[in-house]
Amino acid sequence: MSKTRRIDEYEWELPIGFVDGMRVPGRVFASRELFDKALADRAAEQVANVATLPGIVGASFAMPDIHWGYGFPIGGVAATDPASDGVLSPGGVGFDIGCGVRLVRTDLTQADLDDSLRELVHALGNQVPRGVGGRGRLPIQGSDIDRVLTEGVAYAIERGAGWSEDGQSCEDLGTLPDADASQVSERAKERGRGQLGSLGAGNHFLEIQIVDAIRERSAAELLGLVEGQVCVMIHSGSRGVGHQTCTDYLRSIDRLGNAFGYAPPDRQLACVPLNHELAESYRGAMNACGNFALANRQVLMDGVRAAFESVFQSSARDLGMQLVYDVSHNLAKLEEHSIDGTPRPVCVHRKGATRAFGPSHPDLPERFRSTGQPVLIPGSMGTSSFVLTGTDAAATKSFSSTCHGAGRAMSRTKAKKQMSGQELRKQLESAGIALARTRWKLLSEEAPYAYKDAEDVVAACEGAGLSRVVARLRPVGVVKG
């Protein structure tokens, strides 16, 4: 195994030869401390494994929140070139296809919560179905599931869950192109029909947060964020339909066998050439599940607005509850990037990594021309979350990508052994954070000590030039699965 090399304060190289068969180097954006963590849980080895994929270009990248995942590390970015037999790999997207984050602003300040925080957390808990299984707020009948999978946010709005302008504040305007509902299995659709507008479990959450530090005033102003303001962050994904779709396609790829002369160093790196019809099918299904995830967060936000309306006896419009932005951090996208100086379409896998277009990116909507694309980074339970913006430098450094969150630092099993759910609840409440009723058994798996510090992660991304920190948000109320 070759030695790692420090390239810069926040940039590390895993040279070709770190593992056998690498076509490009691995490159990890991290402080020394975070890079050491990546090496310790063998996630760095996964970065090197990804570098063996056919058609991979540039390098196999990892963000500072990298940790061990299925095949690809979570926090990994890999671009493959269809013109050089590049592949598409479900493991490079993850089981929770389209998982992402949404931030809603309000005109309320922390003082408005003094008498009503507990009531609000309770109301949110009632409006937002959660937990494993979980029935959604908006049941879907028959073939309407195909419309969810094709239209995303637009479908939810048509069903009355939201405002007509909400799509404008979502990545891809709330509807991923190239979605093909006919490539999603009936079994996956059946799981999806009952789950639109449900939070899920694990690290998925909904939080009432206070903007407690502004670092980039003009960008914050553009996004409608001011210090002391109440916001709501939603972290959720495509639930059962995405999980089933990932499972379905891993099985289909497995059935093809080793037909393309690529022997992956890890069976979980199963992949198929982009120009093979199975890749086209998976891509259509993946985008469809991404649309489900977008629609899911839209319906969840509708529940948030309803909860605020009931508690504050005022309309969501009058409360200023505009959508700030919505990002997905588990998708593979066809994008144009400069490869050896020539612009070429490549397939950028982002698994636990967020697209972060800079101010001069041609595909950036006009309204973000002065700031770059907004990026939402959820912290672990009870710790701060962040709003970032993309940089032009990221286009050449990381295929326009940045981090996605705190990143796990301890296994679920180990985290559970440190503290009981009830103990953790007491700790959060003594820190002034209200917690909606939940299943205490699973709570301690999500304890802050089980995660890296999101503050360190976003600082490393800023240090590496991949994004800029706009605002920090502090949680005061938590709704968990």
Next chain:
DNA sequence: ATGTCC
């Protein structure tokens, strides 16, 4: 992450 095994 996930009807934590069809």
